[in-house]
Amino acid sequence: HFDIIGDESDACRTRAALFNMSYFGKFILSGPDAQAAVNYLCCSIANKGQGTTVYTNMLNKNGGSESDLTVSHIEPCPETGHDRFYIAAGGGASYRDMCHILNVIDDKKFHCNLIDQSNDYGMLSLQGPKSRTILESLCDTDLSNEAFPFSTHQLATIAGHEVRLMRLTFVGELGWELHVPSHALVEVYRAVMEAGAPHGIVDAGYRAIDALSSEKGYKHWHEDVRVDTTPLEAGMAWLVNAKLKTDVDFLGRDALLAQKKTGVKRRLVCLKVKSPVPLVTLEAISRDGDVCGWVCRTSYGYSVGCNVAWGYLEHPEKVTLDWIKKGTYQVECMGVTYDAEVSLSAPFDPKNQRVKGIYEEADGLEKAAFRES
Numbered sequence: 342h343f344d345i346i347g348d349e350s351d352a353c354r355t356r357a358a359l360f361n362m363s364y365f366g367k368f369i370l371s372g373p374d375a376q377a378a379v380n381y382l383c384c385s386i387a388n389k390g391q392g393t394t395v396y397t398n399m400l401n402k403n404g405g406s407e408s409d410l411t412v413s414h415i416e417p418c419p420e421t422g423h424d425r426f427y428i429a430a431g432g433g434a435s436y437r438d439m440c441h442i443l444n445v446i447d448d449k450k451f452h453c454n455l456i457d458q459s460n461d462y463g464m465l466s467l468q469g470p471k472s473r474t475i476l477e478s479l480c481d482t483d484l485s486n487e488a489f490p491f492s493t494h495q496l497a498t499i500a501g502h503e504v505r506l507m508r509l510t511f512v513g514e515l516g517w518e519l520h521v522p523s524h525a526l527v528e529v530y531r532a533v534m535e536a537g538a539p540h541g542i543v544d545a546g547y548r549a550i551d552a553l554s555s556e557k558g559y560k561h562w563h564e565d566v567r568v569d570t571t572p573l574e575a576g577m578a579w580l581v582n583a584k585l586k587t588d589v590d591f592l593g594r595d596a597l598l599a600q601k602k603t604g605v606k607r608r609l610v611c612l613k614v615k616s617p618v619p620l621v622t623l624e625a626i627s628r629d630g631d632v633c634g635w636v637c638r639t640s641y642g643y644s645v646g647c648n649v650a651w652g653y654l655e656h657p658e659k660v661t662l663d664w665i666k667k668g669t670y671q672v673e674c675m676g677v678t679y680d681a682e683v684s685l686s687a688p689f690d691p692k693n694q695r696v697k698g699i700y701e702e703a704d705g706l707e708k709a710a711f712r713e714s
């Protein structure tokens with residue numbers, strides 16, 4: 342399947358790819374305390390107003406990540422006028438996420454309801470340089486950067502059906518999620534594929550998502566982030582820093598503030614392994630010959646032409662940037678060690694230009710780069 346996954350990754354980076362993400366959990370949080378519940382559950386500032394979508398983590402009391410998901414402030418409830426938030430969570434953990442949210446609501450006595458709409462809506466993710474052109478041929482919505490910035494959402498009509506468009510990506514490209522009523526999903530899918538055919542659109546699967554997101558540095562809950570790792574340890578301080586500067590209380594806040602004072606004893610890093618040896622996770626990471634961590638996620642990066650692994654480095658006192666930079670690293674696989682290049686940033690598009698729709702700055706993506714081994 343190596344070449345099939347590579348072809349799908351290639352299409353997403355150079356043209357357009359459509360991913361069926363309908364297995365995601367989709368929930369509506371509504372009620373008089375909906376805003377208060379979101380503020381307490383989310384480690385990021387989520388009260389940015391209607392029309393916004395926020396990627397965030399929900400933490401436990403120790404600061405560990407119980408879930409990662411998106412929270413969209415949608416139209417108020419037409420009957421009551423109460424705030425409503427549309428939550429989209431990875432399908433493999435969506436039931437667990439729902440239980441976590443309900444438990445917190447119950448513990449804190451928030452007056453709000455969580456409604457599971459996972460079966461009522463499908464979700465398609467259109468990603469790639471041609472995604473805007475394809476969508477513009479299907480709806481009358483202004484999709485320009487000014488009218489439709491990243492991390493926002495709007496309602497649009499596609500193939501005669503109301504669709505909620507969210508400008509988001511999990512692969513590091515210009516793109517939109519299409520949240521579609523389940524009964525209309527096939528019609529909308531066919532319309533997108535027909536409009537995308539002249540632009541070389543392809544169907545793409547989850548193995549391509551793994552490869553694309555890994556080389557871009559986007560995190561997977563249960564691999565890169567887990568219940569026993571904090572956003573600070575995972576290199577996601579940007580997720581919590583703004584909220585920690587406010588006086589808004591949220592679950593896990595005290596643990597994060599304490600960790601900020603003492604520093605972290607482990608840190609997620611990116612490891613580029615030039616050897617084509619297949620990695621499967623849980624490989625040992627050595628620094629200057631001594632084991633200091635483990636690989637928690639790995640995939641081949643077709644855009645960068647090597648294995649891209651993510652793993653945690655540990656130090657008994659504190660992991661510092663200087664300590665990371667001064668080390669020489671290897672990854673062990675089946676008793677053999679392979680040299681690894683370590684960095685804190687992702688190897689693909691570190692300036693985050695493509696997510697903004699900026700493709701003018703050539704990044705040297707040649708077809709051959711997707712097959713380099």
